[in-house]
Amino acid sequence: MSEAHERCFTEARINGLTLRNRLIKSATFEGKSPGGVPSPELLRLHERIGEGGVGMTTLAYCAAEADGRIHENQLYMHEGIRPQLEQLIDRVHRTGARVAGQLGHCGNFSKNREFQGRRPLGPTRAINPLGLTYGLPFAGALTVSQIRERVQVFAQAAAFMVDVGFDAIEIHFGHGYGISQFISPRTNRRTDQYGGPLVNRVRFGLEVLEAVRRAVGDRFPLLGKISMTDGVRGGTSVDDAVEIAGMLESGGLDVIVCSGGTSSMNPMLLFHGDSMMPGLIEQEKNPLMKLGIRLAGKRMFREYPYRETYFLDSARRIRERVRCGVCYIGGVCTGESIERVMSEGFDFIQLGRSLLFDPDFPRRVQEERGHRNGCTHCNRCATLIDAPGGILCPLKPENFELPAA
Template sequence: MSGTQHGIADCFSPASINGLQLKNRFIKAGTFENMTPSGVPGAALNNFHGTLADGGIAMTTLGYCAVEADGRLNEGMMYMHEGIRPQLTALISDLHSRGTKVSGQMAHCGGFSKNSELRRRRPLGPSFGLNGLGLSRGMLFCDAMTLSDIDELIQHYYQAAVFMKSVGFDALEIHFGHGYGLCQFMSPKTNKRKDNYGGSFENRMRLPLQVLAAVRDAVGEDFPLLAKISMTEGVRGGLHYDDAIEISKLLDSAGIDGIITSGGTSTMNPMIMFRGGNILPGMLRTEKSRVMRLALRMMGKSMFKDYPYHELYFLKQAKRIREAVSCKMIYVGGASSNASFATLMEQGFDFIQLGRTLLSDPDLPNRAQADANFISRCTHCNDCVSTIESPQGIHCTQF
C-alpha cells in the first residue's frame, strides 16, 4: 500500500483525544449558524448537525457558545445558562444516538459586539477602542476591562465549562483566535494595557492561560480541551506566525489536549482564514444597515483583501507548530479532497476540521470513504459567508 493509500486509510480509522474515542479523523469546525432564535437551540440547529452526523462526521462542534450573555456578538447567539439546559441536552443526546460526539466552542466577543441586550453601555475589551461591529447600533467604542471585570470573566468561563460538561458535551474548544475576546488580550494590536495583562508577550498571555486553567479545573483532567488559535492576524502590529509557535508551546505546557491551527481575524482581516472568493460583495448584498453598508464600501477593499484559494494553505505554518508541541494537532484550512486528507495524515496531523466543505457536502466523510478519488463540490466562492445572518441560517448557495 502506498503512502497516500495509507494516509487515506488513516482518515477513516479511529483515534482519541484525552480518552475520547472518535470513529474517524473528521471534525466539524465551530461556526455561528444563526439557528438559535432568541439564543435558544431548536429544530433548525438539530437538523443541521443531525445531517452532519448522518453524513459520518466523528465530532461536530456547536459554534459560538458564549460563556455569558454579554459575550455574544448579537442577541441571537446562545450563551451558556440553565434556561437552555433542556434544549441543549436533547440536541446532544440526539447527536450521540447518531454515533457522533459533540464539542462546544467556548467564546466571548470582548470589545467586538452589536448585542442590543448588553448589560453595560459598551462592550468590554482589553483596552478602550473602536467597536467596528457595533456601528449600526450606535455602539462605536468598547471600554477597557478592570481587574474585577477580568476576574469575573474567568469565573464565567469556569461556570460555563461546568454547565457544558453537565449537559453532555464530549469536549470543549476554547476560542483563542479570530479577533474575539481572548485573542484581543493576546494581540499587541488590540491590547494596549499597562498593567500585568498587557505589554510583554507573557503578560498578554496571562488571561488566556488563566482561562484555560479555570476551564480545566471545572471539567477535570480526563476531559478533552481544545484550543483554536489564529496563527496570524494578517495585520501590521498584530499576531504573526512566529508568535503562534510560542502561543502553542504555552498552551501545550498548560495542558491543552489539542490545538486547532486557524488564522485571520474577523475584526481586521477575515479573508486570511477564508481564501477564495471575496466575501465583500455578499456582505454588501445582505447587510441591512445603511450605516454598515456605507462603512463596508469605504473600508471594504482594505479590510477584505484578495487571497486566492489553494489546497492546504495553512499547512506550511501549521507544520511548524506540529514540530513544536506534543499535544494533538487539528488542521483546518483548505482541505477538500482525499489527496489533501491523506497529506495531512502523512504530515502527522491527528484530526481535520472542516467548515465550508461540509455546507456543500454534509455527507463528506461517508462519500470520501466510498470514493478514493473524492473531491468536494465546494467551489470556495465564499458566498456561504454572506448567509451567516440569513433567516434560514448559514448554507451553501451553490448546491
Template sequence: MDNLLSGHTNGLNKLVTEAKLNGVTLQNRIIKAATFESMLDTANTISDRCIEFHESFASGGVGMTTLAYCAPEPDGRMMEHYMYIREEIHPQLKKLADTVHKHGTKLSGQIAHCGAFSRNKKLSRKRPIGPTTMFNPIGIPYGSFLTRGMNEQVMREVATSFARAAGILKNAGFDAVEIHFGHGYLLSQFISPLTNKRKDKYGGCIENRMRFPLQVLEYVRKEVGTDFPILGKITMYDDVKGGISLEDGLSTARLLDQAGIDGVILSAGTSSQNPMLLFHGQSILKDLLKYERNPLIRLGMKMLGKSMFKDYPYHELYLLDAARKFRDSVNCNLIYIGGATEPESMEKIMNMGFDFIQFGRPLLRDPAMPKHLIELGMKYSNGCDHCNRCAPLMNAPEGIHCVLPEWEHTEK
C-alpha cells in the same frame, strides 16, 4: 471496515479510523468546524432546525461536530439576539447531544466571547469589554464609541463565565469544548499587540498577553476535569500590520500546550479586520452587504471593502506552510483547518503528523463526506468551488448552508 479501507492510502486510512482525544474516542479524525449556524428560536436557544443541521453531519459519519459561538455570558454575544449558555437552555442542549450520539458522533461546543467586537446594545457593563480602553469603530452605529478596559475583577467574572458555560455543556452531554482564542474575539484581543496596549502584567510580551487567556483555560479545566477534552482555536497569524505574528502564534500554541490543552486548531486571520485570510477564494463582501441592515455599517463596509476584504486566491492547503511549523513546537494534538477539500490534501496532512482535520465548507457541501471517503477513497471529489457564498449566510434568516446543488459523486 478493514475491507472497505483495503484500497486506501495510509494517510486516508488514518483519517477515517478511530482516534483518542483525551478521555474520548472519536470514530474518525474528521471534526466539523464551528460555522455559526444562525438557527435560533424565539427564546435565543438552538432550534430544532439547528439540531437537524448537526444531525446531518452525524449521520454522515463525522467523528465530532461543533456547536458554534456558545457565548459564556450575555455580554459575550456580538448581537443581543445571539445565544448565550445558561441552565435554562439545558433541554435543547441535551436534545442536540442525544441526537448526535445516536449516530456514534461526538459533540463539542465552541465557547467564544466577542469582547470589544460587539454590536450588542443590551450590555450589562454598558460598554463592550476588552484588554484596553480604546476607540470602538464597530460600535459607533450602536452608540458605543469606546471599549472598556478590563480590570482583574472583570477578568475573573469572564473566566468564571467560560468555566460555567463549559460545565453546563458537559452536564448536557457534550463530549468536549473548544475555547476560541482566535479570529479577533476577546481572548485574541488580549493576544494581539494591536488591541492589547496594557502596561501591566497583562500587556507587553507574549507571555503577559497570554496571561488572561491562560487563566480562562485554567478555570475551564478545573470545571470539567482532567479527562474531558479541551480544544483551543488560535490565530497562527492575522496578516494585519502590528497584529498577531507567526512568532506570536507559535508562542500561543506552546503556552497552551504547557498549560495542558488537549488540542490546538491552527487557524488564521481576524473576523473584524482580515476575514478573507480564514477563507481564501471569492470575496464574501458582496453577500455580506446583501444581509447587512445597518446603513452605517453598510457604508463603512463599502468604504473599507478593498482594505478589509483582501484578495487571497484559493489554493489547496493554503495554511499548511504556517501550520507545519507548529508540529515541532508542541506535544498536544494539532488540528489542521484551511483548504483541505480533496483526498490528496487530506492524505498529505495526515502523513505530515497532524492528528485531526477540521472541515467547514467541504462538510457543508457534503455532510456525508466521511462515508463517501470510506466508500470512494482517493476517487472522492468534494465539489466545493470556494465561492464562499455560504459564509455570509451566517447572518441570513435561513442560516448557513451550501448554495450549490446537492452533492453527487462524479468520477475523478
C-alpha cells in the same frame, strides 16, 4: 488503501474520548438560533453532519455569558437552553458522532441589541466599529478584577457544558474575539501584567484555560482554536503562534486547532477564496453599515486566492513545536488533501465549508480515496450568518432542510 487514509478513518482519542475517525466539523456559526435559542433547523444540521460520518461536530459560538455574544441571536451557556442542547447532543450521538461546543467571548466586538452592561469590554479602550449603529460605539478596558470575573465566567460556562453532555469543549483563542484581543499587540495596549510582552498578553488566555480545566476535570477533552497570525500590521506572527502553542500545551490543552485571521480586520485570511464583501453588502439592511462595509472594503476584504490546505506551511510549524494533539483546518476539499495532512502527522482535520456543501463528504472519501468535494469557495455561506434562516450552501440549499412532517 494508503496508510494516511487508513489512519484518518480509524478510531482516535482525545483525552479519553474516542472518535470514530479523525474528521471534525469545525465551528461555523449557523445563524439558526433566533433569540439565542437553538432552533429545530440547528439541531437537524448537526444531526445531518453526524449522519455524514464525521467523528465529531462542533456547535459554534457558545458564548460564556449573555454579554459575550456578538449579537442577540447567538447562544450563551445558561439553563434556559438546556433542553435544546441536550436534544441536539442526543440526536448527534445517535448518529455515532460526538459533539464539541466552541466556548468563546466577543470581548469588545459586539452589536448585541440586548447588551446589559454599559459597553463591551476588552483589553484596551477602543472604538467598536461593529456597534456603531447599535448604540455600542465604544469599548472599555477591563480592570484586573473584571478580568478575574471573566475568567470565572468561562469556568462556569464550561462546567455547564459538561453537565449538559458535551463531549468536548473548544476554547476560542483566535479570530479577533475576546481572548485573542488580549493576545494580539494590535488590540492590546495595556501596560500591566496583561499587556506588553507575549507572555503577558497570553496570560488571560492561560488563566481561562486553567480555570476551565479545573472546572471540567483532568479527563475531559479540551481543544483550543488559535490564529497562527492575525494577518494585520502590528498583529501576531506565526513565530508568536509557535510560542503560544507551547504555552497552551503546558497549560493543559489537549488539541490545538491551527486557524488564522481576524474576523474584525482580516476575515478573508480565515477562508481564502471569493470576497465576502458583495454578499455582506447585499445582506446588510442598515444603510450606514452598508456604506461602512463599502468604505472599509478593500482594506478589510483582502484577496487570498483559494488553494487546497492553505494553512499547511504555518500549521506544520505548530506540529513540530508541540507534542499534544494538533488539528489542521483550512481548505480541505479532497481525499488527497486529507491524506497529505494525515501523512504529515496531524491528529485531526476540521472541515467547514466542504461539509456545508456535502455533509456526506467523510463517508464518500472513506469509500473513494480520490473523491473531490464540490465547494467552490464562493463564501456565500459565510455572508449568510445573520440572514433570516441562517446559513446554507447556495449550490445545495436543500442540504439541511427539515424532513417533511
